[in-house]
Structure formats: structure tokens, C-alpha cells
Amino acid sequence: MRFVIAPDSYKGSLSSREVGAIMAAAIRREIPQAEIDVFPMADGGEGTVEALVGACGGRSEEIVVHGPLEPGAAALIGLIEQDGEPVYVIETANICGLPMIPADRRDPYAATSRGLGEAIAHALDRGARRLIVGLGGSAVNDGGIGMLTALGVRFADRDGRLLEGKGGDLLRIAAVDWSGLDPRLAACEITAASDVTSPLTGPAGASLVFGPQKGASPAQAAELDAAMAAYAALLELPGEPSVGANRAVEASSAVEDGEIRLSGAESDKAGANGQRLSERPGAGAAGGLGFALLRLGARIESGAEVAARATGLKKRIAGAHWVLTGEGRTDAQTLSGKLPFRVAEWAAAEGVPAILVSGGLGPDIEPLYETFAAVFPIVGRPSTLDECLAEAEDNLARTARNVARLIKTKT
Secondary structure: OEEEEOOOOEOOOEOHHHHHHHHHHHHHHHOOOOEEEEOOOOOOOOOHHHHHHHHHOOEEEEEEEOOOOOOOEEEEEEEEEEOOEEEEEEEOHHHHEHHHOOHHHOOOOOOEOHHHHHHHHHHHHOOOOEEEEEOOOEOOOOOOHHHHHHOOOEEEOOOOOEOOOEHHHHHOOOEEEOOOOOHHHHHOEEEEEEOOOOOOOOOOOHHHHHOHHHOOOHHHHHHHHHHHHHHHHHHOOOOOOOOOOOOOOOOOOOEEOOEEOOOOOOOOOOOOOOOOHHHOOOOOHHHHHHHHHHHOOOEEEEHHHHHHHHHOHHHHHOOOOEEEEEEOOEOHHHHHOOHHHHHHHHHHHOOOOEEEEEOOEOOOOHHHHHOOOEEEEOOOOOOOHHHHHHOHHHHHHHHHHHHHHHHHHHO
């Protein structure tokens, strides 16, 4: 009997690699002859570097970059091989991620994505020509100006003063100069991995939907949304191609003595393909980092699809009898495209039943039964959150063993 195990992490308790190993051990205990392929997965958020490096036999490197609030944050980047070429994997969640800031210090005006730009520059220094950038789990709402600043773009206010690249600078940007943008980006293919399809602005955009969890009050979220719209209009100048398409863009303003002279920007012009970059699905991912990466010529893809392609998961599902997947908490939102849902879709396409083993279940799981053969929570008794986190390994092992016993009985 052949199993494919392809879980996401149980955030806060177990990595996807740990989840996969625990499930596999439980199955082997009950079905010793089972053939088991374990694919630790991620959808662009926490654990993306670890999952892809582990599944692809790559290696990771620790670097020091600017954190979400201050410099000196240690972060992991990965190097894997794909289609015979080296690919660097960079994860927003471990550079400017939400868990890196205590809840009482979260401030979208102060947080910056500068560290992500520094990580990209580090990869370029190592000769990177292909990048995967995971966009989940960020603490920032800066539209990517921190990242762009670290890559050589200069932003200024109406008095020509250069801005640092924090979220609050969105309210002050009046000019942008691209002349210092790292020219190596022109030859670099960037894939942004995200499970978010939000546009940059509006009711479904970065600031109004995700700003509150990053510390924004309703009034601040509305203010940031308006500022993000003006920022997008400034960056989406007509006739300027994205960097990754062919060449570095021309400067939209001039720099003299450290000051940027203002240049006009037409806010009513659409992009070359008739759709503004800010309106594309995923532009609002990671507080607008999706938009900034699109402006650099990146393409945004489903994080689950990126991981599946890198690991060869779909080919292994085709020969399996059962697929097991999982995540930290499951509710109806899982069906909006989260990793377990994608895994179940791929399994269904091959006629393979998929079982979901989740850290916990929300109240609205009925629609899940149309996708999964069965859905199991691992918590077996009333427990506090701290107890659930501390007992996750034992609870998962017991539940996966029970799943294996049911399968064994059926066969």
C-alpha cells in the first residue's frame, strides 16, 4: 500500500517536516509494509524555506538582515535545484514576519520590508538568477517600499527628503527614482509564492483586510489604504515595463544632492496589458509586497503550486492509494485555496482519496466533506491553547495511528 503525506506546518507547534515524520511513523507502526513518500509542504508562509530545502535536498544559509522593526534579525534562505538550475528560496515570514513582533508592539507605520530586499540582494551577490519569494505571514503594510529601498530605489517626500521605507512613509511619498535599482534584477526570474489573491487596495485589499492583524486601527487601515492607492498610481507610470521583462526602468524623477525632484505621475493610466498591477490577484499579499514584486517583473503564483512543482509532489500522488495532508487549524477558509485543499484537488484528479488531519477544526467544516474523504482533529479532550501546542506531537501521532488502523481494517 502506498501513501503520500503532504502536510503544511502546524503553526506554533510543529513544522511540516515534523508533521510528515510523525504521520509516517504512525502509519508504519500499523502497516509496516507500507510505501510512504513524505513531502513537507508550505504555501509561501512560515516554513517555506525549510519545506522546500528538505523536500528538494537543498541547503539553507543563515543571514542577518533588517527585521520588521530594527536591524539585526537572523533569517534563513535556501538553495535548491529546479530544472537543473539553482533557485534561491526566500521567506518573508522569517525576515519581517508577524510572530517576530510582540502583539503590543505591532505597528504598520513602523514596520518595514527592508530585510526582504537585503535578502534578495544577498542572493544576487551569490549569483542568483532565479528566486522563489514566499509572501505569507508578514508583519508589514508598506507596499514593498522597504524592499525596493534596499534594492536601490529612492523615495522622497514633497520637500525632496529621502524616505526610509517604512509603512508610515506611504503617507509621505511624492516621488520615486529608479535609477539606482540593482541592475542584476533585470536578469533574475522571480516567482512570488502566495495563498492570498487580494488586490492591493479597496475592501479586499492589503490594508483593510490584513492591516488590523498587524496593529492598524480601523481609521489607520483606511488611511493606509488611501495612501497605498496614491503610491500605486505613482509607481504605475504609463509606458514603463517591469524590470524582469527586459531592462531596468528609467528614472521617473531626478536626484540632485540627495534630493529627488518631483516628476508627474498619471494616476489614471493602466498597465501595458490593460490591467493595473495593483488590481492583479496577489498584489495585496504581504502588505503590498506582491505589488512591488510585480513592479519588478515577478509573477505571482499559488504557493502550494510552487511547492508542488519544486518537489514533484503531483507525480507521486498519481501512484498512491492514500494521501494524507494537514494544517494547524481548519475551517471553511481552507477551501479558498489553502495548501490542504490544493493537495486534495490534486489527489481527486488522480482518483486518490485524501484525508485531512488538522490541529483543530472550526465550526463551519461541513463543506470540507465534499473535498476530503475524512477530516480528523488531533485534540482529544478539552484543552487550553498552551496544552494543545505542548501536546501536538503526541496528539498527532495518536490520530494518525487511528487513521492507519481504519485503513488497515478496510483493506
